[in-house]
Amino acid sequence: MTTEPTAAELEDFRREVRAWLAQHAPKKPAWKLPDSFMEVGTQQQFEYLRDWQAKVYAAGYLGMTWPKEYGGGGKSSALQHIVSSEMARARVPFMVNVIGLSWAGPTILKLGSHEQKLRYVPKILSGEEIWCQGFSEPENGSDLANAQTTAVRDGDEYVLTGTKTWTSLGANAHHMILLARTDKTAPSKYQGLSFFLAPMRVPNVRTEPIRKMTGEHGFTETHFEGARVSRDCLLGQEGEGWMVALTTLAFERGAEGGQAGGLAMVPLRVEQIVEFAKTVELDGRPAIEDPLVRDQLVRFLIEERGLELSQRRARIASLVQPRPYAIPMMSKLIVTELRRRLCAFAVSLQGANANLYVGDPNGWSDGDYQRGYMNAFSATIGGGTSQIQANIIGERVLGLAKG
Amino acid sequence: MQLESQAARPEIVHTEEQALLLAGAQDLFSKRWDFAAVRRTMATSTGFDAALYREFAQLGWLGLALPATYGGSEMSVASLVNVMEPMGRALHASPLLGSTLAGQALLRAGTEAQKQAWLPRLVSGEAIATVAITEPSGSFDVSRIQATAVRQGANLALSGTKTFVLDAQGADAVLVAVRYEGTLALLLLTREQLAARATPEVLIDETRRSARVKLDGLLVPTSALLDGGDAEEALKHVERVAWLLLSAEMAGGAEGVFQLTLEYLKTRKQFGKLIGGYQALKHPMVDIMCAIESGRSLLYYAATVFDGDPAERDRALRMAKAQLGETFTHAADRSVQFHGAIGFTYECHAQLFFRRAQWLQYTFGDSVHHRKQLAAAMW
Numbered sequence: 203m204t205t206e207p208t209a210a211e212l213e214d215f216r217r218e219v220r221a222w223l224a225q226h227a228p229k230k231p232a233w234k235l236p237d238s239f240m241e242v243g244t245q246q247q248f249e250y251l252r253d254w255q256a257k258v259y260a261a262g263y264l265g266m267t268w269p270k271e272y273g274g275g276g277k278s279s280a281l282q283h284i285v286s287s288e289m290a291r292a293r294v295p296f297m298v299n300v301i302g303l304s305w306a307g308p309t310i311l312k313l314g315s316h317e318q319k320l321r322y323v324p325k326i327l328s329g330e331e332i333w334c335q336g337f338s339e340p341e342n343g344s345d346l347a348n349a350q351t352t353a354v355r356d357g358d359e360y361v362l363t364g365t366k367t368w369t370s371l372g373a374n375a376h377h378m379i380l381l382a383r384t385d386k387t388a389p390s391k392y393q394g395l396s397f398f399l400a401p402m403r404v405p406n407v408r409t410e411p412i413r414k415m416t417g418e419h420g421f422t423e424t425h426f427e428g429a430r431v432s433r434d435c436l437l438g439q440e441g442e443g444w445m446v447a448l449t450t451l452a453f454e455r456g457a458e459g460g461q462a463g464g465l466a467m468v469p470l471r472v473e474q475i476v477e478f479a480k481t482v483e484l485d486g487r488p489a490i491e492d493p494l495v496r497d498q499l500v501r502f503l504i505e506e507r508g509l510e511l512s513q514r515r516a517r518i519a520s521l522v523q524p525r526p527y528a529i530p531m532m533s534k535l536i537v538t539e540l541r542r543r544l545c546a547f548a549v550s551l552q553g554a555n556a557n558l559y560v561g562d563p564n565g566w567s568d569g570d571y572q573r574g575y576m577n578a579f580s581a582t583i584g585g586g587t588s589q590i591q592a593n594i595i596g597e598r599v600l601g602l603a604k605g
Numbered sequence: 606m607q608l609e610s611q612a613a614r615p616e617i618v619h620t621e622e623q624a625l626l627l628a629g630a631q632d633l634f635s636k637r638w639d640f641a642a643v644r645r646t647m648a649t650s651t652g653f654d655a656a657l658y659r660e661f662a663q664l665g666w667l668g669l670a671l672p673a674t675y676g677g678s679e680m681s682v683a684s685l686v687n688v689m690e691p692m693g694r695a696l697h698a699s700p701l702l703g704s705t706l707a708g709q710a711l712l713r714a715g716t717e718a719q720k721q722a723w724l725p726r727l728v729s730g731e732a733i734a735t736v737a738i739t740e741p742s743g744s745f746d747v748s749r750i751q752a753t754a755v756r757q758g759a760n761l762a763l764s765g766t767k768t769f770v771l772d773a774q775g776a777d778a779v780l781v782a783v784r785y786e787g788t789l790a791l792l793l794l795t796r797e798q799l800a801a802r803a804t805p806e807v808l809i810d811e812t813r814r815s816a817r818v819k820l821d822g823l824l825v826p827t828s829a830l831l832d833g834g835d836a837e838e839a840l841k842h843v844e845r846v847a848w849l850l851l852s853a854e855m856a857g858g859a860e861g862v863f864q865l866t867l868e869y870l871k872t873r874k875q876f877g878k879l880i881g882g883y884q885a886l887k888h889p890m891v892d893i894m895c896a897i898e899s900g901r902s903l904l905y906y907a908a909t910v911f912d913g914d915p916a917e918r919d920r921a922l923r924m925a926k927a928q929l930g931e932t933f934t935h936a937a938d939r940s941v942q943f944h945g946a947i948g949f950t951y952e953c954h955a956q957l958f959f960r961r962a963q964w965l966q967y968t969f970g971d972s973v974h975h976r977k978q979l980a981a982a983m984w
Contacts, residue, residue, distance in 0.1 A: 490984050496977075497976050508902050510614075511903060520628075532898065592888040592892075593888075602867075603879040
């Protein structure tokens with residue numbers, strides 16, 4: 203166990219991080235940076251972000267709570283929280299290897315063998331090896347457990363066949379966390395699944411870019427056409443894949459802690475929209491003077507603050523009854539939906555100019571909110587749609603019947 | 606999925622003492638108060654259970670935030686949240702609210718003689734007191750108060766009308782907000798002085814009692830003035846205490862009605878299925894749950910900063926009242942709807958919460974009012 207730092211130590215550390223960020227934050231490039239890993243569309247963007255992650259890791263500000271023997275810092279989570287909040291404050295870019303840092307890494311640390319941890323975890327942190335996720339398939343999105351990609355055992359190897367889709371970072375990834383069916387005759391769809399740490403850069407794995415609604419490339423369709431992977435790639439036992447996947451999803455949705463830290467995406471603060479409302483004009487006066495705009499902005503501020511305060515309240519046992527898991531379970535749903543609505547609102551402040559998109563020299567804020575609105579769906583759909591989240595919360599937290 | 610946390614913002618605090626208070630209150634209401642008690646009590650003329658009120662006194666609840674000199678327990682105003690939230694959840698109503706507000710006004714602005722005459726009796730439950738702030742205009746803005754006191758020799762001549770004076774008929778003392786010599790003042794009027802001046806109001810919340818009080822023609826000695834402190838500041842303090850207590854009551858009420866609905870969705874079957882399995886009902890329930898959780902966080906934070914930085918305190922209080930006002934009214938609105946036809950009956954308990962939610966929303970400022978004030982303070 204690590205000893206918890208004192209309040210004074212935390213304050214010193216905050217100052218240190220703030221100073222480091224002021225000195226080392228990467229220069230804003232001439233081209234547009236993505237707001238999240240789901241929006242990385244060009245090699246130029248990818249390399250810029252990977253270099254930034256390497257720099258943060260080298261400074262000791264990433265994976266601070268992870269075990270030292272696997273490249274982590276072995277320190278208190280309070281320190282990592284400070285780094286993440288200072289990064290948000292400084293509005294620096296996010297950590298590009300977020301699937302490794304926040305989903306795959308914690309899953310490997312929790313369920314992997316010592317060899318697997320040694321093999322994969324340090325390079326997740328340094329960004330030398332990028333990870334993607336192979337859960338969704340063209341015919342199986344929300345119904346994840348129905349995955350049809352097969353893994354057939356052949357000696358010391360498995361042969362993978364099938365198609366995974368919506369693979370963010372698919373074009374850049376070295377490894378994929380992959381859910382495949384090892385037993386088609388299992389009594390339930392859940393029991394026939396296994397979880398693989400599959401290499402992407404081996405023969406018979408092919409990625410095809412998919413264009414998002416914004417027109418940009420953001421993810422790929424990933425075809426496994428008889429790709430052979432080592433038995434060592436299995437995480438957990440054969441047939442335990444669904445249990446492992448649920449662990450990953452708990453990390454992905456923020457319902458469980460243990461992520462390496464750093465920003466997963468550039469946060470959109472209500473304060474930013476407030477500033478925007480001060481600059482945009484509606485009928486000849488700043489939008490912020492309009493009573494309806496003011497009311498909506500206050501509503502957003504209350505929502506945002508309620509969310510932040512809930513994260514803090516979640517740690518106080520006497521104040522979380524009768525639903526101790528409600529807060530971690532609801533955060534993905536609320537955060538992603540709030541972002542979508544914030545973007546839509548920012549677009550609505552622009553009058554007829556709301557129709558100008560990225561690239562038009564006369565648009566407000568270079569069409570960022572128009573594009574941001576579309577990109578916001580990546581998070582309200584990805585990782586389990588808001589509607590699936592509502593089912594999960596309704597059934598697991600509230601105990602309502604399955605539909 | 607974490608948002609930037611505000612480093613400067615204090616952490617929510619819930620002391621061990623408060624946790625015990627909360628557990629005690631939850632226990633008391635779960636054992637001693639139910640819907641039958643609510644309906645029985647609301648049919649009485651006083652509208653409260655005097656025996657239970659005496660127990661509140663024994664538990665120290667009537668003087669939680671008052672100094673020991675006057676018999677109080679010397680906890681903070683924030684600690685009252687731990688009593689009010691369970692009370693709201695149980696749909697309980699008593700003079701505790703009015704007496705607490707009156708006690709806070711006395712504490713802030715009363716003379717030593719007034720405090721000694723009244724506070725120990727409020728704490729023991731021997732006397733009850735209340736506040737008279739609202740007026741027929743229905744405005745939530747105390748700067749619009751019209752009731753006036755004019756000096757006439759050793760007396761004050763009063764004019765104007767006060768509305769929504771909680772428990773006015775049973776109150777031994779009423780603290781009345783009036784204009785006096787160019788500022789806002791508080792007067793302590795006794796039961797005798799107000800005799801025959803209170804007309805009961807027909808309230809949407811049948812568990813509450815309040816009256817409209819006519820002040821015209823009333824002559825009282827100047828000693829009725831609270832002049833042991835800044836009365837205008839005391840009045841603002843009373844408003845803030847009310848925002849906090851009503852927010853706590855709304856958080857409890859929202860949870861109470863949410864549980865009522867949940868219970869129904871888990872037992873009622875239609876088309877051979879439990880209706881809670883239908884997403885048209887399940888998903889809005891999840892949205893309500895999220896709003897309750899968020900509202901509670903805003904509430905506990907407002908309690909934490911109640912004695913802190915004034916700007917942050919006011920912002921936190923108004924945010925809590927604004928959010929929980931909409932959350933409770935919406936949770937009650939959906940409870941009626943999701944109960945189907947039975948939800949429309951007087952017999953169904955959903956209406957009790959619905960009416961309570963309406964009353965709380967439009968008492969001491971509704972959501973729109975508080976958002977307007979928040980915006981005005983920021984931009």
